[in-house]
Amino acid sequence: MWFTNRLSKLLTLRGVTMVILVTGLLFGCNPEKKLAKEFVYSPAKRYALVIPPDFVFKYNTKTWLLDSIEGNFTDQQKDSLLWEMSDYIKNIDDSVFIIKFTRGYNYRLAKYGFDVFNPALSNLFMEKDSNAYVINIPQIELDETIYPYKDKITLNGYTYFHQHYLNAIDVSTWFEITKVNDTTSGNPVLFAADLITDDLQGSFDYNEINDKLKYYYNIDTLTVDEVYNLAIVLGKRYAGYTYDYLLNKYIITKKATGDSLNYYWHYDLEKNKLYPVWDEEERFIPVDE
Numbered sequence: 307m308w309f310t311n312r313l314s315k316l317l318t319l320r321g322v323t324m325v326i327l328v329t330g331l332l333f334g335c336n337p338e339k340k341l342a343k344e345f346v347y348s349p350a351k352r353y354a355l356v357i358p359p360d361f362v363f364k365y366n367t368k369t370w371l372l373d374s375i376e377g378n379f380t381d382q383q384k385d386s387l388l389w390e391m392s393d394y395i396k397n398i399d400d401s402v403f404i405i406k407f408t409r410g411y412n413y414r415l416a417k418y419g420f421d422v423f424n425p426a427l428s429n430l431f432m433e434k435d436s437n438a439y440v441i442n443i444p445q446i447e448l449d450e451t452i453y454p455y456k457d458k459i460t461l462n463g464y465t466y467f468h469q470h471y472l473n474a475i476d477v478s479t480w481f482e483i484t485k486v487n488d489t490t491s492g493n494p495v496l497f498a499a500d501l502i503t504d505d506l507q508g509s510f511d512y513n514e515i516n517d518k519l520k521y522y523y524n525i526d527t528l529t530v531d532e533v534y535n536l537a538i539v540l541g542k543r544y545a546g547y548t549y550d551y552l553l554n555k556y557i558i559t560k561k562a563t564g565d566s567l568n569y570y571w572h573y574d575l576e577k578n579k580l581y582p583v584w585d586e587e588e589r590f591i592p593v594d595e
Contacts, residue, residue: 338557342571342580345556353438354420355431358408363447364395394475395450397530403537407446410541417575418549438486441548444495448533449476453503459510461519468521472504473528477540481590483551490559496551496590498544502536504528547590549573550583 366388372379375387389396412422423431431438453474458467481496508523550572558567569582570589583589 336569338561338568338571339580341557341560342553342573344560345553346573346580350437352420353423353431353434354415355423355425355428355438355440356408356412356415357425357440357442358404359443359446362398362400362403363445364398364400364450365447366392366395366450368392368450368452392450393473394528394530394533395448398448398533402534403448404446406534406537407541408443410538411545412541414542414545415548418545435487439552440482440484440486442482442484443479444482445478445480447478449478450474451476453501455503455506457508457510457521457523459512459519461512466510466519468508468510468523470506470508470523470525472506472525474501474503475528475533475536476501477536479540479544480593481544481548483548494592494594496547497593498540498547498590500536500540500543502528502533544590546572546575551590 365385368391369384369388371391372384372387379387408424412424416422421434451474453472455470455472456467457470458465460466476499478497478499481498482493483496484493505526505528506523507526508521511520511522512518513520550570553573554567554570557571558565561567571580572583572588573580
């Protein structure tokens with residue numbers, strides 16, 4: 307038995323090793339990765355003019371709150387009532403959110419090697435005629451909503467659930483990225499979305515003696531300050547998405563005409579590594595997809 311288990315483990319380890327080796331060979335010799343390295347290690351300086359939005363679109367989508375109010379209302383009146391009944395959006399300052407988002411974005415973009423300009427310095431930016439990009443952020447939208455979260459456990463062949471309804475802010479952001487003096491390709495509107503909720507810590511507790519199942523939980527309620535902190539986090543995250551978008555666009559321009567990407571590549575700045583992105587939620591999505 308010991309020998310059988312030992313042999314089984316050895317074969318499993320060899321199988322894993324073979325998968326790792328094959329994967330490494332595939333990506334290591336991948337022509338797309340070679341092009342990605344050209345982009346990452348190019349000595350040419352890059353420039354970015356970042357144009358933030360003037361304001362934030364904010365909506366309270368918890369329309370069921372109106373069910374407790376009698377009367378017939380116009381759409382405008384409903385929007386006004388939902389605004390007053392909101393817990394977050396009416397207390398979020400557009401300017402504070404935009405400033406924090408933009409600072410996070412510009413800071414991270416500079417880490418990728420860009421010289422970053424704000425609109426006040428657009429005249430200096432326009433002097434750059436190569437490797438210069440106009441990054442317009444036409445819209446940021448905050449939707450106040452409820453996020454249904456279901457915790458579950460399976461015991462003795464039965465599955466038990468505990469349902470939570472968490473406060474949530476859904477953040478949607480649109481980007482337009484245009485290379486100066488480049489008329490060879492289109493520039494789709496790019497989209498990204500993220501969600502922040504109450505912080506839930508919960509667990510099931512099963513007592514075998516009395517055959518009782520209980521659920522214990524603690525909820526740290528979402529605050530406006532946490533939404534502001536999210537603006538910084540998303541700014542930095544989307545700067546990474548921006549770099550990856552330009553990297554993959556570079557690969558496409560260098561490939562044979564008509565060829566599409568086999569992988570969407572991501573550059574890990576901290577680890578200085580390139581690897582494919584499998585999850586579409588970890589990159590920009592063109593709005594026409």
